[in-house]
Amino acid sequence: SLVDIRLDDNELTRFPVVLTRLRKLRSLNLSDNLIEKIPADIRRLGSLVQLDLDNNRIGPSVPKELLHLRSLRIMGLAN
Numbered sequence: 001s002l003v004d005i006r007l008d009d010n011e012l013t014r015f016p017v018v019l020t021r022l023r024k025l026r027s028l029n030l031s032d033n034l035i036e037k038i039p040a041d042i043r044r045l046g047s048l049v050q051l052d053l054d055n056n057r058i059g060p061s062v063p064k065e066l067l068h069l070r071s072l073r074i075m076g077l078a079n
Helices: 019-020 039-044 064-068
Strands: 004-006 026-029 050-051 074-078
Touching: 019 039, 039 064
Parallel strands: 004 026, 026 050, 050 074
Antiparallel strands: none
């Protein structure tokens, strides 16, 4: 099963919801895309330790969906 996914710099406009099925995913890099919203289903990624969403179009505040990721230790949301 996949534990590390890099989809940075791909001009993605949406968070790939299919990734929320990867329960053992530990690291996800979606930086340098055009993503505006985090899906509520991200809470399924209970094993996620690192999430990079730098340089996207996500609002100025931390999306509440990310508060459910209890294993998350490293997160990037800088623009």
